Amino acid sequence: MREQDTRTGGRHVVVIGGGIAGLAAAHRLLDRGERVTVVEASDRLGGKLLTGEIAGARVDLGAESLLARRPEAVGLAREVGLADRLRPPATATASLWTRGALRPMPKGHVMGVPGTASALTGVLSDEGLRRIERDAELPRTEVGDDVAVGEFVAARLGREVVDRLVEPLLGGVYAGDAYRISLRSAVPQLFEAARTHDSLTEAVREIQAKAAGQPQTGPVFMGIEGGVGRLPLAVAESVRARGxxxxxxxxxxxxxxxxxAGSPEAGAAAGRWRVVTPGRVLHADAVVLAVPAPAAAALLRAETPAAAAELATVEYASMALVTLAYRSAGITLPEGSGFLVPPVDGHTIKAATFASRKWGWIAEENPGLLVLRTSVGRHGETEVLGREDADLVEVSRHDLREATGLDAVPVATRVTRWHEGLPQYPVGHHARVARVREHVGALPGLAVCGAAYDGVGVPACVASAYAAVDQLGGDRAGLDALITNPVRSLHGGAGE
Structure with a gap:
């Protein structure tokens, strides 16, 4: 096994993990003047960001959009030469497939929680709307240090709000269960408002009023021409070019x-950290660990068993994306970019994206072709993801036919499975992350980052990476900002 001594010529940092968090960390480290080695277990870079082709069309087979209201992801894209490839969605309107029909996505809510009952007219039953009105009459509900989104919202506004709107919106981000997901981690601005208001709808209206007083320009989301999966490849090219x-x-x-250093067992290659890969041992002054929680737990067990034990409890949801290509002649789809599906309605798919309509560059590059994709799988659902690819295609076609009337035969299909692709943020997630960082922080020259900590969206992963790098340099400002002002990890809209 080859031992590599990298101590000469300045500080050397090893980044473990070649997903977007690890690559962003490498990019930041180079800005700090460090020497960097990135090691990735798989044969490709990018993690959950992946581009591919179907019927000759370039498409995303993983996450397809970036939350543009946060600066990290679009900023990184610009820094690595993708500025002229950034594209807003051609249409941002979406629908809900619920109660037997496609219904316009309501406005006037915060992650599905309305400021008034009228905001959900058409989505909820009359009884459900009346239940929302009772919120003003109920005594205050204490949220304590954290509470499940679904539990809290159902107590204030009724289960129908959760089941018909909150659940599909959260499911689009986490593929999880709203009755388990942390309010503090998933919707932090609502958690903070709920701590100071007796009425939940009043709290939402205050959030909306503050937002109206600070209007933001520009699109909420951005894509990248050719696919968001181009981002990690561009970052990798940039960091390689910089050494x-x-x-x-x-x-x-x-x-x-x-x-x-100087001990008999250390020899000339002594360093602060020893990173072992097949056939090679790296000695580094610092390490950024940017891998999923189970892999991080395994690597940390020897040096910080307490952090490893915490990370070993992180649960993940698996999902599959089914991409379908059709000849567009004679096909008429409903308006908008796609739709979300509440699980309470009993359908298999949880969302559908009309990709050719949402991303104008797909239609421009492929006239006569219509590309759609559906997503299947939520936390705890194992049976559906155990089906063959052909079965997932068929169930997607069935649900698309029921929702939109689309009965054409696709000219090509592709199923992409993401095993344990999305970490879950249950009640107490923030406290668990704080404990992990406390344990890891006791070891000089070590930091962690990625989707398991501060948000599952691309900007959140990039922000997490930047904070980890800054922490290694003695600057905790970024890390403290993540703790006191959690990253909103919303991304993608219908279909994500």
Missing amino acids: AEIVTGAPVTELRRAAG
Whole structure:
């Protein structure tokens, strides 16, 4: 096994993980003047960001959009040469497929929680609307240190609000269960408002009033021409050009603090950290661990068993994306970019995106072709994801036919499975993350980042990476900002 001594010539940092968080960390480290090696276990870079083709059309097979109201992801895209490729959605309107019909996505809500009952007219039953009105009469509901989104909203406004709107919106982000997801982590602005208001609808109206007083210009979301999956590849190209080494197909099997310099066992290659991969040992002054929680737990077990134990409890949801291509002649779809599906309605798909309509560049590059995609799978659902690809295509076609009337035969299909793709943020997630960082922070030269900590969206992962790098340099401002002002990890709209 080859031992590599990298101590000469300045500080050397190893980034473990070649997803967008790890690559963003490498980019930031180079800005700080560090020497960087990125090691990725799989044979490709990008993690959950992946581009591909169907019937000759370039498409995303993972996340398809960036939350543009936060600066990190679009800023990184611009820095690595993608500024002229950033594209807003051609249409931002979406629908809900609920109670037997496609209904316009309501406005005037915060992650599905309305400021007034009238905001959900057409989506809820008359009884459900009347239940919302009772919120003003109910005694205050204490949220304590944290509470489940679904539990809290149902107590204030009734289960119908949760089941018909909150659940599909949260499901689009986390593929999780609204009755388990943390209000503090998933909708932090609503959590803070709920702590100071007796009425939930009043709290929502205050959030809306503040937003109206600080209007933001520009699109809420951005895509990238050719697919968001181009972002990690562009970042990788940039960091390589600036001297970083990126190694794929190199799973890290051991992460240990190296023996002290000058000790007999350390030899000439002594460093602060020893990173073992097949056939190679890296000695580094610092390490950024940017891998999913189970992998992080395994690597941290030797040096910080307490952090490893915390990370080992993080649960993940698996999902599949079914991409379908049709000849567009004679096909008429409902208006908008797609639709979300409340699980209470009993359908298999949880969302559908009319990709050719949402992203104008797909239609421009592929006239005569219509590309759609559906998503299948939520936390705890194992049976549906155990089906063959052909079965997932068929159930997607069935639900699309029921929702939109689309009965054409696709000219091509593609199923992309994301096993344990989305970490879950249950009640107490913020406290667990704080404990992990406390344990990790006790080890000099080590930091963690990624979707398991501060948000599952691309901007959240980039912000997490930047905070980790800054922390290694002694600057905790970014990390403190994540703790005191959690990243809103909403991304993608209908279909995500």
